[in-house]
Structures are given as structure tokens and as C-alpha cells.
Amino acid sequence: MTTKRPPARRSACPLNASLEIFGDRWSLLIVRDLLFKGRKTFREFQDSEEGIATNILTDRLKRLESEGIVERRKDPQDARRSFYRLTEKGIDLAPVVIEMIVWGARYEKTAAPPDVIKAMTENRNAVIADLRRCWRSASQTDDAGPSLSQRSTRARR
Amino acid sequence: MTTKRPPARRSACPLNASLEIFGDRWSLLIVRDLLFKGRKTFREFQDSEEGIATNILTDRLKRLESEGIVERRKDPQDARRSFYRLTEKGIDLAPVVIEMIVWGARYEKTAAPPDVIKAMTENRNAVIADLRRCWRSASQTDDAGPSLSQRSTRARR
DNA sequence: CGCTTTGCTTGCGATTTGCAAGCGAAAAGA
């Protein structure tokens, strides 16, 4: 008589927990789109440069939602559409995403804008604080998240 | 007449580059074992709590080596065995791994030792600097990496 | 009413996974 199902982790290591939740090629791209690009609908995610397949996108959104990383709410204007937004737990993935961006920009050939990378490395905490502040206010006003977020690319103090 | 093969990225985004290299359920666990647990041989990785299959371990080690994240060198004592060690590029994954550990420890049930998590959050840069220093000296003396790295769990200034 | 958009499902072949077994070379033990 089992009670419920915390799908049984491979280990009790926190890194392993993280990897089991978003350790794949797609999940963090959706988080990136939410965090930095102001994307919030299925179609907007689908239109991302990487070209995620619709079935995978559906699966990842469900998974992220069931993990409490994103929230979904229907568009009152258009009943077909839903808006996705990051929860607190999702916003807290920003440091992970930023470190991965910095590493990728440093060691691989990418089209990363140098000023953004510079801000992320030299001004990490301010960038994260900005993202958090922006999302917090957005979740109060209820009118979706930030859109382009080229805010704190300029240094703070 | 194609020149070579930079396996063709899905996009030029640095996050995507990172995900294509280590965006799977296993690669970073190997990096963790190297960074924090002093493991350095095939068998030691295999003995990790998560129980990686040998074929996958072989594949990931090859992949990490071809990406320049780990280096392999034969054991002069035992010709069967090889030692793996992190390169500079691999050591620079420490911030990524640490953020994932912190996130996992914060939001999931894990067995993460609280003092280690505390050090990683409150004293992030010192922890990273310690790891780097430790690995740099190890790669000079040529006698493998750090072993238990419970060093900077105590705050610095 | 046709026509499009949105989010999602289905089908299907290809790739990747997880697990077990096996294997050669080297080391260790008798």
C-alpha cells in the first residue's frame, strides 16, 4: 500500500535532483525564453531559434508546471491561448542559466552580445536582482513577465 | 567540399551551446565526482550512488574528453587504468554545478550537508576560488586532483 | 460560413537509454 509517488530519485544528491528535473536539452531553453526574451505562449516558445518540436514542447511545459517551475494561466482575451510564467522556484533558476550562458560564451563560438556577457560576469548579482525584481512586479500586476530585459547591462556601482 | 565538422549547433545561443555539450542527465555528475569527490577512474565513477551504466559512462567520458573538459592519462603504475582530470575548461564548470547544487538543495528533498550549502551560497566566490586553486596546484604536481574538498566550508572574511 | 491560429495529439522511424553479459589485457594470488 504505497502512499504516493515521488518518482524515486537515483540518489539524494542535490545536483542529481536538479539534473533529473531539468537535465535535458530543452527545459532550460524554455526558462531562458521566459527569463530573458519575454516569451510566454506555446507559439512563442515554438518559434525559438532552436526549433523545438511541438510534442516535446508540450511535454516540457507539463513537466515544468508539475515541478512548480512555471505557472500556466489562460488568456482571458483568447480562450485558445495560455500564458506561461515563472514561479519563484523558476526565477531562482536564473543563476544556473546565467552561469551556463557565461560558460558557453567563454568556451564556444556563439553570438552572445559581449556587453550582456560582461554584465553577467562582472555584475552578476545585480543582473539576477534585476530579473527577480522585474518578475516580482510583473506577477503582481498580473500582466505577464518582462519583455526584453536589456536593463542591467550597465554596471551598478 | 566541406572543411571539417563543428557538429552544427541548433542555434548560436551560448546557453544552447552549453546544453548541447553537457545538457544530459549524466555528464555533470561525472564533473561533480571529479570536482568534489576526488574520483578519477572509470571504476570510481561507476561506483557513484546514481549507478551509471558502463556503456554510458564510456560514452560520456569520451565526449567530455573530446570537448576538452577532461583529460585522460594512463596510470604508470597500472597499465589497465587511466586517470581522468578536469581541464581549465572543466574546472570552469564549477559555478554551473554549484548553482545547480544550491537550487536542488533549496527546492528538493536531498541529503545535502547544510554547511556545504551555506558555504556555497554565502561564500560562493571563495569556494570556487578554492576549487580552482586546488586543481591548479594538483595539475602541476601531476598527482591527481583534490580528494575531499571540505575546505572552504568555513566563511572567509 | 470558410479560413486561420493556437495548443496539443498521433504515428512512426531513428536515436538514446538501461541493463546484462562478455571480453582482452593486465595485475594479483596460488
Place this chain on the structure above:
DNA sequence: TCTTTTCGCTTGCAAATCGCAAGCAAAGCG
């Protein structure tokens, strides 16, 4: 020496996942 064990790795195979195309109901739009 001869046997056994260890190490890193390969193979086989079933299951799961992936990527791509097509389709589809519900809702908006003309």
C-alpha cells in the same frame, strides 16, 4: 606457472525518448 581477479570497454537487446510530419478540435476572424 597457472588461475583468478580487476579494469575499462564492447555488444546485444528491449524499452524509452526523440524528432519530424501530419492531423485536429476549439476559438477567433473575415
